Amino acid sequence: MHPIAPGPTAPARASRTTAIGLPQLLVVAALVIAVAWPAVVTTWEPRGFWAGLLLRSVPFGLALLAFGAAVLSTRGRWRRPAELTLTGGARLRVPPGPGFGWFVAGQVLVLASATVPVADFDWLDDPDAPPAPLRYALVLPPAVMLAVAALLIGVLVAAVFSGRPRVDLTPSGIEVREPFGRRTIPWVALCPGTPARQSTGDQLVLTVTRPELVERRGLLLGSRTTPRLVLAWLRVHPWFLADAIRYYVDHSDERDAIGEPEGYERLRQALA
Structure with a gap:
């Protein structure tokens, strides 16, 4: 059984674009958390192992929620509006919904949760750490992986703010x-x-x-x-x-x- 197509009871209508929408706000919030959270973790040491683990798990937990919201937003395609957007120029636009914003926000938060373990260099001062060349070489592979991930996520963030997809x-x-x-x-x-x-x-x-x-x-x-x-x-x-x-x-x-x-x-x- 196919869904009912939009008809006279669900007329198509045009809407105007807005400067900033929910996808952009979601990504901005994720970027704020990504910047603030490493500073909190590295400057405030909570008492007890579980308290520290809980603090370090906050961005990852928020990322899971964001990914869940992204998945839920892809449902209900047949209930989406039968409309296009007038941009003020010679074009009709199909704008992105909030799902892509949730997805990119989750990516930013996952990157933030992976950054602190790599950026925390206190363990390098441990007397039992390997000699200097080797100890710094151990940091290089994850740092390169994070740099590549940051580049790709940066492209996704730029896509959100340019109104893509x-x-x-x-x-x-x-x-x-x-x-x-x-x-x-x-x-x-x-x-x-x-x-x-x-x-x-x-x-x-x-x-x-x-x-x-x-x-x-x-x-x-x-x-x-x-x-x-x-x-x-x-x-x-x-x-x-x-x-x-x-x-x-x-x-x-x-x-x-x-x-x-x-x-x-x-x-x-x-x-x-």
């Missing part, structure tokens, strides 16, 4: 902004009558008949002929997005009105 419908085509890259798919490159509504709601597979027109930048995986839009982090009803893309694939005369309130109203009426 998201999908923009523009007069020329579809722009897909992913955490590690972007792709641009012109309308003329897509097969007429597609994409069809897909039952899973996890992703939307596009059919490209002219892959040479597809532009890709950054670290991206997947085929040029059947690119996939991952819907887990996006705040949109899966069938509404499929219908909206198919509408502009089949109605070239409506593409110049993308981003205009009047054009969006015509789209809403056509899909309703």
Whole structure:
């Protein structure tokens, strides 16, 4: 049994973008904890082993909660709003939901929980520690691993503050902004009558008949002929997005009105 598609009882509507949203606030909170927590741990020694263990486990426990919230946010795809966002320019946007913010916040907290054991150099002064060259060499591998992890997480943090992941419908085509890259798919490159509504709601597979027109930048995986839009982090009803893309694939005369309130109203009426 398929979910009910949005219809007259759930009309599509447009909303305006905001400067900062829940994903950004979540990441900011995680960054504050990540900066403050190592300072607390290294300057305040609680009494007893269990008290110290509890203090050091706070970021990891918060990370587990954040990952749990991220998983829960990917559910209920069929209850997501049948709407796109007017950005004030010539585009309609599918913005990210809070799930990606929760996920990145969890990554930041995990990195924070792993930083203090590596950054705590008191054990190097222990008389039983190995000689100087070896004792510092023991710190090098985990430090390099943390540096690589920090670089990758830094890219994810930057993605959150740039409003990624998201999908923009523009007069020329579809722009897909992913955490590690972007792709641009012109309308003329897509097969007429597609994409069809897909039952899973996890992703939307596009059919490209002219892959040479597809532009890709950054670290991206997947085929040029059947690119996939991952819907887990996006705040949109899966069938509404499929219908909206198919509408502009089949109605070239409506593409110049993308981003205009009047054009969006015509789209809403056509899909309703």
